[in-house]
Amino acid sequence: MYLTQSLHRDMQTRPDDIATITGDRRRxxxxxxxxxxxxxxxxxxxxxxxxxxxxxxxxxxxxxxxxxxxxxxxxxxxxxxxxxxxxxxxxxxxxxxxxxxxxxxxxxxxxxxxxxxxxxxxxxxxxxxxxxxxxxxxxxxxxxxxxxxxxxxxxxxxxxxxxxxxxxxxxxxKGVMLSHANLFVGALGSCIGRFVTPGAIFLHAAPMFHLADFGAWAITTLTGGVHVSAPSFEPEQVFEAIRRHSVTHTLLVPAMLQMLVDSPLRPHADVRSLRQISYGGSTITQAVLERAQDAWPHVAFVQAYGQTELSPVTALLGPQDHVAPAPKARLRSAGVAAPHSEIRIVDPATGATLPANEVGEIVSRGGHVMLGYWNKPEETAKAIRHGWLHSGDLGYLDEDGYLFVVDRLKDMVISGGENVFSAEVENALARHQAVAACAVIGLRDDKWGERVHAVVVLKAGETVTESELRDHARQFVAGYKVPRSMEFVDALPLTSTGKVQKNILRERYQ
Missing domain, CATH: 3.40.50.980 (Rossmann fold)
Structure with missing residues (x-):
C-alpha cells in the first residue's frame, strides 16, 4: 500500500483527464x-x-x-x-x-x-x-x-x-506518526462507508493541512476524483467554486456548515451539482444540521467521527441515517464503527468494557491506529494500550451499536457531584432561535465545586435574556445542567478546524 499508487494507475487509464483545479488553473x-x-x-x-x-x-x-x-x-x-x-x-x-x-x-x-x-x-x-x-x-x-x-x-x-x-x-x-498503511486503510474503509464516494469532484474548503481534509484527499485521489481548491474558507468563494466547477462533494466542519447556512448568499447560490456534504472535526448541534438539511434537501449528509491519531475516521453516520425512516434521535449520534474500525466503551479508571448506554471513554482498534507520537514514547504508551487507542472522549454505544459522543474527558463538568456533559447543554441552548453558537465550560464554585457556565453568540439582530435561555434549556436538560452563569460575546475562539478553544474560555472566565 503506497499513496502514489493511484497516480500510476491514472496514467494508464485517464492521462488526459483533469486532476486538479485551482482558480483558472487546471492540470x-x-x-x-x-x-x-x-x-x-x-x-x-x-x-x-x-x-x-x-x-x-x-x-x-x-x-x-x-x-x-x-x-x-x-x-x-x-x-x-x-x-x-x-x-x-x-x-x-x-x-x-x-x-x-x-x-x-x-x-x-x-x-x-x-x-x-x-x-x-x-x-x-x-x-x-x-x-x-x-x-x-x-x-x-x-x-x-x-x-x-x-x-x-x-x-x-x-x-x-x-x-x-x-x-x-x-x-x-504533538507529532502524530501515520504510516502509508494507516492512511490507506483509513481511506478505503471510509470510502466503503461513503465518507467520499468514487469519482467525486471534491472541493477542499477545509484546511488541507488538517487530517480531516487529508482523509478526503486520499479517498478522492485513490478513486480517480478531481481536486478543486478554495484558498481559504469564505462562503462566497465556496458557493462560487461549487457553481463554477460543478462540485459534487465537500467536507466542512460544523462552524463552516453553519456559516454557509447563515450566509445571505445561500438562498441565491447555485449548488445544484452538489451531491454530498461530509462533516466532522467537532461536535455539531442538531439544530444546525437540521437547518442545513432544510436548506439543501437534495444533498446527502455524512458525519465522520475520529481524530488525527485514527487516520482520521473511526465511526460514520451515513446518508441513510440522516433521513426517515431512521429515528430522528440518531442525528445526535456519530454513527457506527467504520468498516476498518472496532469501537468499545471502557471505564476510564479500570479499562473494563461497559454495557450499552453507559458512558465511558471511547477506544478504537484497527489498522488505522497511529504508529505513535514522534519522540514521545511515554505519551504513546498512555494513548495506545493493548492495541486500543484511548480517545479522551466520553460516549456510549446504544443497543444497535450507534456511538453517541457526549464530551471530552477534560471538558466534563462535575457540579454538586453530578456529571454534566457540555455537549448536551450546548445542544439544548443551540435550539433557541436567537443562538448562533455557544460553548459550555466548568468554572470553580465554592458551593458546587464547579458551576456550569455558558458562553453564547447571538444571531445578528436577535436578543434574548439569560433568564429566557435558562428557561429554554430546562425543556431539554435536567435542572442541575442548566447554566448557572452566562456571558454573551461576539465570537468564540476557534481553532483552524472550527473547534472551540475551551482552554482559552476557561482561562478568560476563571
Whole structure:
C-alpha cells in the first residue's frame, strides 16, 4: 500500500483527464505525473533522502496536492503545518521534526523572520506564493523547471508517511506518526462507508493541512476524483467554486456548515451539482444540521467521527441515517464503527468494557491506529494500550451499536457531584432561535465545586435574556445542567478546524 499508487494507475487509464483545479488553473493527470516526478527529483537534489521531513505552510491549492505526492515519491515524509499557529508553534514543529526544507506561500511572510530566529536550521524555502519571494527563497516553478524526473520510490506499507501535528490548544502540539498503511486503510474503509464516494469532484474548503481534509484527499485521489481548491474558507468563494466547477462533494466542519447556512448568499447560490456534504472535526448541534438539511434537501449528509491519531475516521453516520425512516434521535449520534474500525466503551479508571448506554471513554482498534507520537514514547504508551487507542472522549454505544459522543474527558463538568456533559447543554441552548453558537465550560464554585457556565453568540439582530435561555434549556436538560452563569460575546475562539478553544474560555472566565 503506497499513496502514489493511484497516480500510476491514472496514467494508464485517464492521462488526459483533469486532476486538479485551482482558480483558472487546471492540470491533467499527465501534467500532474510529470510535475510530481520533477518535484521529487528537485527535493533529492536539495539533499532530501529517505525518511527526511518536508514541510508545507500555505493555503489550499494544487501545490498542496503536488507536495503530498512529490514528497512520498522522493521517499520522504510530509509535515503539513497549521497556518494559524503562532511563530513559536510553527518553529517548534519544525525543530521537533528536524525539518530542513519548507514549501510556503504568503501565509508564512508575517512570521518568517521570527521563525528563522527561533529555528535557524531551515536549509531551503521553496516559494509557492504569487507575490515576490522572501530573501533567500527559491521559486517553486524554477525548482521544477530545473529538475529531472525521477522514479517513484514507492514508499509504502508501515513506513512513515507523515507527521501530523495536533492542534496545540493545550501546550505545544504533538507529532502524530501515520504510516502509508494507516492512511490507506483509513481511506478505503471510509470510502466503503461513503465518507467520499468514487469519482467525486471534491472541493477542499477545509484546511488541507488538517487530517480531516487529508482523509478526503486520499479517498478522492485513490478513486480517480478531481481536486478543486478554495484558498481559504469564505462562503462566497465556496458557493462560487461549487457553481463554477460543478462540485459534487465537500467536507466542512460544523462552524463552516453553519456559516454557509447563515450566509445571505445561500438562498441565491447555485449548488445544484452538489451531491454530498461530509462533516466532522467537532461536535455539531442538531439544530444546525437540521437547518442545513432544510436548506439543501437534495444533498446527502455524512458525519465522520475520529481524530488525527485514527487516520482520521473511526465511526460514520451515513446518508441513510440522516433521513426517515431512521429515528430522528440518531442525528445526535456519530454513527457506527467504520468498516476498518472496532469501537468499545471502557471505564476510564479500570479499562473494563461497559454495557450499552453507559458512558465511558471511547477506544478504537484497527489498522488505522497511529504508529505513535514522534519522540514521545511515554505519551504513546498512555494513548495506545493493548492495541486500543484511548480517545479522551466520553460516549456510549446504544443497543444497535450507534456511538453517541457526549464530551471530552477534560471538558466534563462535575457540579454538586453530578456529571454534566457540555455537549448536551450546548445542544439544548443551540435550539433557541436567537443562538448562533455557544460553548459550555466548568468554572470553580465554592458551593458546587464547579458551576456550569455558558458562553453564547447571538444571531445578528436577535436578543434574548439569560433568564429566557435558562428557561429554554430546562425543556431539554435536567435542572442541575442548566447554566448557572452566562456571558454573551461576539465570537468564540476557534481553532483552524472550527473547534472551540475551551482552554482559552476557561482561562478568560476563571
Amino acid at each position: 491533467t493527470v499527465r501534467e500532474l505525473h510529470d510535475r510530481v516526478s520533477r518535484l521529487a527529483g528537485a527535493l533529492q537534489n536539495l539533499g532530501i533522502s529517505k525518511d527526511d521531513r518536508v514541510a508545507y505552510l500555505g493555503r489550499n491549492s494544487d501545490y498542496f496536492h503536488e507536495f503530498y505526492l512529490g514528497t512520498f515519491w522522493a521517499d520522504a515524509v510530509v509535515n503539513p503545518v497549521n497556518t494559524r499557529w503562532s511563530a513559536k508553534e510553527i518553529a517548534y514543529s519544525l525543530d521537533d521534526s528536524s525539518t530542513r526544507v519548507i514549501m510556503a506561500d504568503e501565509t508564512i511572510r508575517p512570521h518568517l523572520d521570527e521563525i528563522r530566529a527561533l529555528y535557524p536550521h531551515v536549509q531551503t524555502l521553496i516559494w509557492t506564493g504569487s507575490g515576490p519571494a522572501p530573501a533567500g527563497a527559491i521559486l517553486y516553478e524554477d525548482v521544477l523547471d530545473g529538475a529531472t524526473p525521477v522514479a517513484d520510490a514507492r514508499r509504502g506499507g508501515e513506513s512513515l508517511a507523515g507527521l501530523f501535528y495536533t492542534g496545540g490548544t493545550t501546550g505545544f502540539p
